[in-house]
Structures are given as C-alpha cells and as structure tokens.
Amino acid sequence: MKPAGPEGSGPERSVLPSGPHPTAGPNTVRMPRWPGPVLAIGGAIVAIGALATAMLVTEGQLEMDDPSILAWLALAGAMAFVAGLVWSAVRQLRVRAHLAPERYRGPSVFILLALVLVIASVLNAPFSSDATALLFGDGELTLLGAAIILVSAQVGMLFVSWLLVFRPNALAALPAFGGTDPVGALRSGLGWGILAWFIATALSAAVVVLLEQIGFDPGLQAAEQAIAVVEPWLVIVAVVILAPIAEEVFFRGVVFNAWLREGGRRWAFIGSSALFAAIHLSVVSLLPIFLLGLALAWVYHRTGSLLAPIVMHATVNGISVALALLVRFDVLRLPV
Numbered sequence: 116m117k118p119a120g121p122e123g124s125g126p127e128r129s130v131l132p133s134g135p136h137p138t139a140g141p142n143t144v145r146m147p148r149w150p151g152p153v154l155a156i157g158g159a160i161v162a163i164g165a166l167a168t169a170m171l172v173t174e175g176q177l178e179m180d181d182p183s184i185l186a187w188l189a190l191a192g193a194m195a196f197v198a199g200l201v202w203s204a205v206r207q208l209r210v211r212a213h214l215a216p217e218r219y220r221g222p223s224v225f226i227l228l229a230l231v232l233v234i235a236s237v238l239n240a241p242f243s244s245d246a247t248a249l250l251f252g253d254g255e256l257t258l259l260g261a262a263i264i265l266v267s268a269q270v271g272m273l274f275v276s277w278l279l280v281f282r283p284n285a286l287a288a289l290p291a292f293g294g295t296d297p298v299g300a301l302r303s304g305l306g307w308g309i310l311a312w313f314i315a316t317a318l319s320a321a322v323v324v325l326l327e328q329i330g331f332d333p334g335l336q337a338a339e340q341a342i343a344v345v346e347p348w349l350v351i352v353a354v355v356i357l358a359p360i361a362e363e364v365f366f367r368g369v370v371f372n373a374w375l376r377e378g379g380r381r382w383a384f385i386g387s388s389a390l391f392a393a394i395h396l397s398v399v400s401l402l403p404i405f406l407l408g409l410a411l412a413w414v415y416h417r418t419g420s421l422l423a424p425i426v427m428h429a430t431v432n433g434i435s436v437a438l439a440l441l442v443r444f445d446v447l448r449l450p451v
Contacts, residue, residue, distance in 0.1 A: 145209075145210070146202075146205070146206040146209060146210070148206065150199070150202050151199045151200070151202040151203030151206060152199065152203070153199065154195045154196070154198050154199030154202060155195075155196050155199025155200055155203065156199070157192075157195060157199075158191075158192045158193065158194070158195025158196030158197075158198070158199060159192065159196050160192070161188055161189075161191065161192030161195065162188075162189045162190075162191075162192030162193045162195075162196060163192070164188075164192075165185045165186075165188035165189035165192060166185075166189050168185055169182065169185040169186070169189070172185070196233075197230075197233055200226055200229050200230055200233065201230075203222065203223070203226055204222035204223075204226050204227070204230065204279055207221070207222040207223060207226070208220070208221060208222060208279065208283055208285070211285070212283075216287035216288060217287070217288070217376065218376055218377070219285060219286060219372070219373040219374075219376045219377050220283070220284075220285040220286075220287075221279055221280045221283065221285030221286065221369075221373065222279055222285075224369070224370050224373055224374065224386075224390070227275050227276075227279060227280070227365075227369065227370075228390065228394070230271070230275050230279075231268060231271035231272050231275050231365070232268075232271070233271075234267070234270065234271035234274065234275070235267040235268040235270075235271045238263055238267035238270065238271075239263060239264055239267050242257075242259075242260035242263050242264060244260070245257055245260025245261060245263075245264060246260075246264055248260075249261065249264060249337075249340060249341060249344065249345075250337065250340060252344075256344060256345070258346065258349070261341070261345045261346070261349060262349055262353070264341075265341060265345070265349065265350075265353035265354070266353050266357055268361075268394075269353070269357045269358055269360075269361035269362070270361070272361040272362065272364065272365035273360075273361050273364060273365075275365075276364050276365050276368065276369050280369050280373075286368075286369070286372050286373065286376075289368075289372060290419040290420065290421075291420075292420070292421050292422060293420055293421075293422045294418055294419045294420025294421075294422065294423070295419065295420075296418075296420070297420065297422055299418070300418050300420035300422040300423040300426070301422065301423075301426055303414060303417075303418055303423045303426075303427075304414065304422065304423040304424065304425065304426025304427040304428075304429075304430065305426055305427070305430055307410065307414050307423075307427045308426060308427035308428070308429070308430025308431050308434075309430060309434070311407055311410050311427060311430075311431050312430065312431045312434045312435065314403075314406070315400075315403040315404075315406070315407050315431060316435075318402060318403040318406065319399055319400055319403045322399050322400075322402060322403070323399055326398070326399065337396070337397070338354065338397075339439065341354075342354070342436060342439040342440065342443065343439070343443060347440055350436055350440070351436060354432050354436055355429055355432050355433045355436055356429065358428075358432060359425050359426075359428035359429040359432060360425055362391070362428065363411065363415075363421060363424045363425045363428055364421065366387050366390065366391045366408065366411075367387065367411060367412060367415045367421060367424050368421050370386070370387040370390060370391075371383050371384075371387040371412050371415065371416075374386050374387060380416075383412070384409055384412050384413070384416075385409075387408060387412055388405050388406075388408030388409045388411075388412060389405060389408075391404060391405070391407075391408035391411075392404040392405035392408055407431065410427075411424040411427060411428060412424075414427055
C-alpha cells in the first residue's frame, strides 16, 4: 500500500468529493459493456444447468446416451463465466482510469470477490476427496490437500487485490501499511484483539445455546474441523498468519476503502463487515464475525494503519487456535 500524499494521512480523509464526477473521461479507452454480463450470466446458467442435469442422470431420474457431454457443457459454462468476470473487471479498470485520484478506480467489489472464489475453486478442484475427508471425516486427508484447502481463498484475495487494485493504483493515496505509528498500531491491534476474542467467544456461545434451544445442532464448524485434524504448524501458518493478512488486505484494504470513497462511512463499515461475515459460511459465527468485522474496520479507520487490524485479527485467531490445540492434545480439558 502506498503512503498517503499531502492531501490525506489516513482512511478518514478518503471521503466523497463534492461536485459531479464522470465515470468516464474524453480520453477513456472504451470497451462494450454487454460481453461481460452476457458471458457471466449465460455461462453460469449453462454450468448450473449441466450440473443439475448430471445429478438427475446419476440418480436415474433422466436417461442420456452420452452423459459425458454434460461435463463439457459445465466446463464451457464455467469458462464463459470466468471470461465474463475478467472482461467486466478489465473494462471497469479502463473506464474508471480517468476518475480523480480520490475516487475508487478499480473493478466492482463483487467482481473481485467472485474472482477470489473462482481462484479458490480452481485450486481446490483436484482435492475434492481431501475436502470430503476434512469436512466429514470420510477418507484420508493429505498434507498437500489440507494446505491447498486452507490457503486457497487467502491466495485468491492477495492475488486479486494486487493485480486489480494495488498494481493499477485504483486506491490512490492510501496510508502506509503501518500508518504513522507502527508500534502504536501493534499495541492497538493486540489490545483490541484480546478484548474482541472475549466478546466474540461469548456471542458464539450464546448463539450455540440459542440454536440448541430451537432444536438445531450447529455441529463443528469448518475451522474447528481443520484444527482437530490438520497438522498444528499448518493450522498456525494458515489461520493465524496468512488468513489475517489476506483477509485484512482484501476486506479492509480494498473493500472498506473502495466503499468508503464511493458510498461513505456507513456503507463502508456495514458492507465490508457483511461480506467478511458471509464468506466464512458459518451460521454460528455469522453475527460474531460481522461484529468483529465492524471492530476491525473501526480500528483500521481510527489508526490509519492496516497493520493494526491484521494484528487484531491474528490475536483473535491465535487465541482460539492455541486453546483448540491444547484441548486436542489433552493439555487442557474443557468442562462437559
């Protein structure tokens, strides 16, 4: 991330400018809009339709002379979907290149997130048996498969953020990574992280009790499953180190700043936190993670340092992982 220029020293200066702002200037290299949505929507329909038909064939509800064509249709649809996303991302970069530096000049946040999920899916595709073993305990989990599954989304976040936002300088004049006081950012992140862990843990426990009262068994979440079976060093690298860095770069560094510039503070705080919670795919942790996202955004906005929410996030994850590993190896016994 680039240091702030003379016009601003932190995210709080990244506010909506007054006056009109054209989405394209006279020197904009124009690209037609329609190929992106047509390819993405059409490809998604073809891929989903092919997969749904393949399920019917597998269950014996539909007969086909050559079911292998469905696999090719699903692949073609998926490729068209990705091509549509890439077209739209490139078009938006080129159209928005002539906006004022205080604007967000990158692709839509939703396109960025979709590309992250595509990258994660592609990386995970060869390890479907490992995913089954990790989530359901059915089969053997390999070290390589576990590593790819744990880091694929984070790799996607870092790659997409670098390629489509930071490299083209779509968020100009951001504060430096450590802000003006890196040591203070470290202290803030650690202190707020400890407090956030206690609050998030209490909220998660309350949600579990509430779900059990209405007859819903939340079971183990994906992260808990991973900590229970994956090599401890891999869990620490993936969950305590890489995940906080990648998720804060994407959700606070990119999403928060993009929506702060285009929609204002309320949209930036609520929108970035909602996406942050949704991507974790956890019913139990949906509310705690949303509130944690608000706290991480607040710390980032307050300190002007991306280092602070990274340390805060790593502290929350680190305490949870440490306790879970102590329980796993019978060093610590929880009351039944």
